Amino acid sequence: MKKYKYLLFDLDDTILDFGAAENKALDFVLKSHEISAVPGLYERYKTINQNHWEMLERNELTKDQVLTERHEMFFRELGETVDGSVVDDMYRTQIAEHGHRLFEGALDVIKILSEAYPLYIITNGVKDTQEKRLANSGILPYFKDVFISEDTGYQKPMKEFFDYTAGRIDGFHCEDALIIGDSLTSDILGGINSGIDTCWYNPKAKRNPFEFRADFEIRQLNELFHVLDR
Numbered sequence: 001m002k003k004y005k006y007l008l009f010d011l012d013d014t015i016l017d018f019g020a021a022e023n024k025a026l027d028f029v030l031k032s033h034e035i036s037a038v039p040g041l042y043e044r045y046k047t048i049n050q051n052h053w054e055m056l057e058r059n060e061l062t063k064d065q066v067l068t069e070r071h072e073m074f075f076r077e078l079g080e081t082v083d084g085s086v087v088d089d090m091y092r093t094q095i096a097e098h099g100h101r102l103f104e105g106a107l108d109v110i111k112i113l114s115e116a117y118p119l120y121i122i123t124n125g126v127k128d129t130q131e132k133r134l135a136n137s138g139i140l141p142y143f144k145d146v147f148i149s150e151d152t153g154y155q156k157p158m159k160e161f162f163d164y165t166a167g168r169i170d171g172f173h174c175e176d177a178l179i180i181g182d183s184l185t186s187d188i189l190g191g192i193n194s195g196i197d198t199c200w201y202n203p204k205a206k207r208n209p210f211e212f213r214a215d216f217e218i219r220q221l222n223e224l225f226h227v228l229d230r
């Protein structure tokens with residue numbers, strides 16, 4: 001008998017190539033401020049952005065602060081003062097526009113899995129941005145439901161986010177579900193916080209610097225078939 005009955009997928013950098021969209025958005029934002037991209041600049045933004053989302057995960061910032069202050073800090077380092085909310089509007093418009101590119105092979109895996117399992121999306125993010133990207137990506141028909149942190153009022157890795165999700169899936173039991181995601185601090189820790197098994201999608205073979213471990217680790221999404229058929 002199959003161990004898992006429900007699959008909960010993270011969206012960004014698990015199914016959708018968020019990095020590619022982010023590069024386009026950054027390019028646009030920098031050009032509009034007449035700043036030319038130098039090597040390492042995008043990586044610096046990504047580090048700042050990541051740090052801000054992790055502060056949200058630890059409840060040290062609100063979501064609105066994350067959205068605006070990440071840009072303010074980035075531009076401050078470039079010697080410019082900007083209104084973070086104006087930059088963020090511009091940035092998120094670009095993300096919504098370009099952010100629906102799927103990782104190669106992701107659609108095939110999703111299609112096949114959707115025939116055997118009810119699939120759900122669990123994503124931290126802004127509702128309108130995520131919904132637009134999902135609609136444009138063409139994957140929505142394969143998912144039973146989508147849970148976006150802005151709707152739930154909580155974000156991964158908070159147990160409350162997963163309680164909300166569990167409460168809205170018919171017949172859901174934590175022990176029947178598997179979370180698949182690229183983020184140790186939101187997806188994997190969230191699963192651990194809420195008693196749901198986890199599969200770490202780690203395509204770049206990053207080192208896990210934390211004490212906690214995922215139940216499974218994969219480099220490609222199609223390795224999920226092995227995980228599920230064990």
Ligand SMILES: [Mg+2]
Nearest residue numbers: 010012013182
């Ligand atoms: Mg992710």
